[in-house]
Structures are given as structure tokens and as C-alpha cells.
Amino acid sequence: MSNNKLTVIDREGSTHRLEWEPDQTLMEALRDNDLPVLASCGGTASCATCHVFLEREAFDTLGERSEDELELLVEAEGYQACGSRLSCQLDFSRELNGITVTLAPED
């Protein structure tokens, strides 16, 4: 399976284009490409340091957020009801090819 293309807007507003490999979560794709995503908990949906904003169209293609994920997001800086996700909870999917992801501010 080929990689997804990803556009990332960092906290300074700079744009990065990177490849998202099929065996990575979105968090791993961001972190392994040296973007400042702390992902303190390592991907267990237990902190909110991989918080990102998705565009509405991409957000709507995804399923419901788990109770664990939502609990952390609503307390996170800049929470958006229809845009915030923990990137560690997003597995690779062809439907997400070409999306733009914005890094949320840090707490």
C-alpha cells in the first residue's frame, strides 16, 4: 500500500509536507518526521500532547471519538468540537490521503 500525503501546519504557522506510512498512526507520522509532537503517553490516549485539528471534511469521515479521547480533548487548549483529535488514535486510512493537519497549541 502506498503512503498518504500529508500537509502539516505547525504552531508557528509554517507548512510541512510529509509522507504517512501505512503502519503508522497519524501521531507516529508526525513524531517520526521530527514535528514537535510530544506524545508523552506513547499513544495510549492518556495525555493530550498529540492534539491536532483536522479540517471539517476529514473530521466527518472519521468515527466517533472514544470516551477516553474526548475526556482529554475537552480539557485541552483550543478544543474544537468538530476538529480536535488525538493523532495517536488515528490509524492510517486511504480516506485521509491529502489532508491538512494543524498542530494544536500546547498546554
Add this chain to the structure above:
Amino acid sequence: MSSATTEISAAPAPVAPFVGAPDLPPYSHELGWPEGMAPFKVVDDGTQGDPYAHYEWMREHAPVLRAHSPVSDVWFISRYDDVRKAMRAPKVFSSQVVDPVPLTFLTLFDAPNHTRLRQVVAQAFIPKAIARFEERVRENAEKYLAPMLAAGGGDAVDDYAIPLSMSTISALLDVPAEDFEKMKFWSDETFSYFGRLARNAQGTGTDEQSTFEFFAYLKDTMERLHREESDSVGGHIARMWKDGLLSEKEAKELCAFVFVAGHDTTTILLANAFRVFSEQPGLLERIRRNPDDASLFVEELARYRGTVQRASRITTEEVEVAGVTIPAGAIVRLLPAAANRDSNKYPDGERFDIDRNTDGHLGFGHGVHSCLGAPLARLEVLVTVKLLAEKLGSLNLDPDKPIEYVRGNNLTNSGPEHLHVLVEKTNA
């Protein structure tokens, strides 16, 4: 155990420390502990090296246990759901128990300083970065096991776990640790100093002086790493210091933190791997035949005998846990190793079973303070488990040398300080 247990309701009535105290639970020493079991204390006096019997009783009878200390009450939380929930709520269960923070140890900070400082070293510990060390870890593991094999046994801590964990973290930081004994002494003293400043532990009497010697050594090392433009973690911290993004104090202490945290916790986990093999000898053969099962062993080990016993927090507001109201400003110790054996989460939780589902275990923490070095610890234990299975036909505890436990001077970790084993090679 239940026949010897007295229910809390039968314990002496608590004495409120001040008028109007709202329904404070009795102190640990006022509870009816089972015969032969000392009340759980804030400072380990030697009864908590292997604290699982205490934990079992606490989960059942006092899931929020209040213990007295000369400085303040300390509240211990032991059930899985409660520990997990607290670890997910850093704004209520703050890690900044001492203010101002006396040492640049990540465990002592909340956001935003925790985020800023952790970011300095985080990239070095992601799985992709750690994978580069796998071959070196394997070579070192074989090197340290070989003399034990030849001698028919040894101390799994001194002869294997310390050299392996220390040589690994030294390579990562590029801090030479040729003299393991000296580095171990400095590391223990620094941990003791930390415990004294941050956890009201007793200290050793020499820990401050030793810690400053260690910091001076690290400063000299970082000066060299900066000159050499080292791409190690130590070199990276040195550059952050020289570029003005970290103070000298922060750079030295962060380097010390990575060193101490990187070897002490892993040393105990490695020793516990030997112990579990001795308790379940069939696993040597099973993993020899199916090396892929080694990763199941590692996760179950982290659940069943993880290193970190007490995670310190301070409450920022009044909070109810398991029906007990903990006041604002209370010192709390979360007990992840107790939580990990909660049978409500892991059926028959006191049993080591590599076939169980270990998802969600707290052996490397949970939440924003999850173990930074977890990928490295997992790698070292995985390599060890595979190596022991490959090389050993049998592994037994030495009946003449009982396990000696780390005293809880730093109030964080428990496990073997010395674990003498007898080993036989495989027939192959």
C-alpha cells in the same frame, strides 16, 4: 489471609488531627492489619521490599489509605480505576509537589515546564531512535551473561542488570561509565538527594556532596560533547545549554535525570525477569521454541513486577476517590504496581500469565508522565528474555542467598538489590 484480617470498621476510632476535620479516614497504623503484616508506612523501613501482600490488603480494605508522617499526611491510592483516573488528571493530581522545583527532574514538573523540558530529550527515546541501539544492547547482554553462565550463577543485579542498563544509557547519553561502581554510587546518591528534597525522605548524609560531584562530572562531560559536536542525547542537551535554551543548572540536572532514571528502573525490571523465570521454569523452554512470545513476557512482567511503586502527586482541589474525600493540598502516592494486580481489571491479578491480555497496564505509567524511557526499557528486557531462554536450561534462585531488596529511601522504586541465581546451560 481473610481469616486473619480485621475489617476497618473494627479498627480503633480515628483521632481527628484538628477540630472540624471532615470525616478523615483512620491512619494506616490505626487499622487492623493482618497478623504479621506491619502497617504500611510512608518511608519503607524494610517491610516494603516486596509490597504485594500489603497492596492486596489495601485494595480490599483501604483503597485510599492515609498514613502519618512527621511532615504531612500521605494518601496512598491502590485500585486500578482510581490510579488510572488520577494519572489522567494532572491538573487535579499535580506532580509539582515541591515549589519551587528543586531539581530539573521531569517527574517534578507540570505543564508547561514539563512539556518544554521533556521535548528536549523526547526524540531520543522514540522507538525509531532506540532501535539503533538494539545490536549494541544484544552484544552487551551476551557479554555480561557469559561469565555467569561459565560460573554457574551469580548476582543478576550486580553481574548483569547494572552493567547492561548502565552501559546502554551511557551510550545513549555519551557519558562514559567505565567505572560502574562509581557511577552506581553517584546515581544512588542522586536518587537519595532527590528523595530528600522532593519526597521528604531521610537521605544518606552524603547525598548532597555526591550529587554535586556527579553534576560537576556531567558538566565537564557536556563541555567535551559540545566541543566534539556529539549527536548523542548528552550532546543535544549540551547544545541547548550553550545556545541559551537551558540554564547550566537545568542541563546538568536533566542529564543526571536521564542517567538515573534510565538505569535504576531498568535494572530492577531486568532482575525481576530473572526472578519470574525462576518461578515459572517452563517459560524458558516455551520462549526458546517461540521467541516471539518474549514480548508477551515483557508486558506481563511490567504489569506483574513493574519497578515504579509510588508516583507522587499533590491535589490542587478537594477530590473524592473510592468514596473518600481527599482535601486540597494533600500529598498523594499513586501505586501503579498495586493497581496492576487489581483483579477487577486483570482477573486473577496475582498470577503471572503471559497469555493474559495486559492492555492498559500501568507498568510504564499512564498519562502525560508516562515513562520517557519505556521503549528503551522494553528493548533491554526483550533482549534479556530472549537471551536467557536461548542460553539457559534452568534458572533457580540461590537457596543460600535470599533476595535483598532496595530500601525505599527514594520512595519511588522497589525491587531486588541483590538476586543471586544458579544457572545451567541448555543442552543444545
